[in-house]
Amino acid sequence: MDVSLKDKVAVITGAAQGLGAALARRLADEGCQLALFDLKDEAVQATADETRKATGQPVSAFAGDVTSEDDVRTLFTQTVETYGRIDLLVANAAILIAEPIDQANAAKWKAVMDVNLYGQFLTFKYACAHMKQQQSGAIVQINSKSGKKGSAANSAYAASKFGGVGLVQSVALEMAPYGVRVNAVCPGNLLDSPLWTDPEKGLFTQYFKAGKVPGAENLEDVKAHYVNQVPLRRGCTYEDIGNVVTFLASDKASYMTGQAINVTGGQEMR
Ligand SMILES: NC(=O)c1ccc[n+]([C@@H]2O[C@H](COP(=O)([O-])OP(=O)(O)OC[C@H]3O[C@@H](n4cnc5c(N)ncnc54)[C@H](O)[C@@H]3O)[C@@H](O)[C@H]2O)c1
Known part of the structure; x- marks a missing residue:
């Protein structure tokens, strides 16, 4: 199956390390031009440099916080100034602070909601503003199996990820008339x-x-x-998620919107 994303412009949040950095490499390999965003200034710059060297694709780095409306607005404005358009948002940045409910620190609980849900709202808001004008685009939210099923001693994370599914479904309905598709990927561990x-x-x-x-x-x-x-008896890999993100971002998924796709080796089926 050809799922090439040649010359598409993609913004990836939380791209300094982990899954976000792996998706940067994968999407550059698929032909994307990239704007990478993360709190970690030096690390996101390093990921951008490595990805550019390895793939020959244009890759920019932006330091900022997904919970700052100014930072997010600047990210999208500068991406459009640099590349002329935005075809794909991969909303990946998230934090996890796991505490039993009766001992949970209220400020930390709220911080998880701020990054994982409010931060997604902000990136969706500015991506949609550009995509609505273009009358095209795709958003892929990185969710979790904890967005489908509760997680013991991890209520803030699960609540934020359940909220993410509501955000995806609502924005998918709102953006469908403009040719913009919005989906989530729910990785296993x-x-x-x-x-x-x-x-x-x-x-x-x-x-x-x-x-x-x-x-x-x-x-x-x-x-x-x-x-x-895990029924399939292994952990989830970056490649497993890269395969589904690439598919959802491509025209091969042109009849899919508002979905939250489990990539969990069978661990979550709803
Ligand atoms: N690792 C797992 O087992 C797993 C499982 C399911 C889902 N996920 C999801 O995958 C995504 C990536 O997870 P990961 O394991 O790579 O995490 P990670 O902690 O390794 O990377 C997250 C990145 O987001 C950045 N970030 C955090 N807060 C930010 C903010 N306010 N503004 C900008 N950037 C910020 C961090 O600096 C970091 O570079 C998350 O959405 C996570 O919920 C991870």
Whole structure:
């Protein structure tokens, strides 16, 4: 199947590392010109430099915060000034702060909602303003299986991701008359990503220390516990998500809007 995105202009938020950086490389390989956005100034610049060198595609980096309307407005204005248009938004930036509900810090709970939901609203707002004028475009929101099913001791993240599905469905209805499609991808656990593997802050370490996996004697036992929850018996990979993002961004998905697609190895089916 040809899903090439030759010469499409894509904005990716949260592109300094992890899935966002992997999607930058994948979309550049598919022919996209890129505007990468992240809080981490030096890291997003480094990702842009690496992606440009590896693929020969034009790649710009912008430092900013998805919760700042000024930063997001500037991102989209400068992207249009640089490339002349915006064909694709990959709304990827998110944070996860997991705390039991009775011990949750209210400011941290709100910060998760701010980045993961309000930040998405802002990027959707400015992407849609440009796409409405162009009468074309696609938005792909990076959601989670936690956008379909609750997540214990992780209520802010799940609530923000459930909210993301509502945002996608609503904006899909609103933008359909303008030829703009809006969909979400819901990854399963990306067990090789820094979110899980970081030796200090990663979820394997956190869950091991918290005794969340009964009987686990080391980090490998914690990982095996999460692999065993997946019917296809492996963690989700960046390539799995890149395949679906590329498809949803392309004309091959021209009859799909308002969907939240599970890419979970069968772990989530609704
Ligand atoms: N890692 C997983 O297992 C997993 C599973 C399902 C869904 N997801 C989703 O995939 C996406 C990427 O996750 P990841 O694992 O690559 O995370 P990550 O923490 O490695 O990367 C997230 C990036 O977003 C940036 N960011 C955070 N707050 C920001 C803000 N306010 N403004 C701008 N940039 C900001 C960070 O600096 C970072 O570079 C997220 O939407 C996440 O919810 C991840």
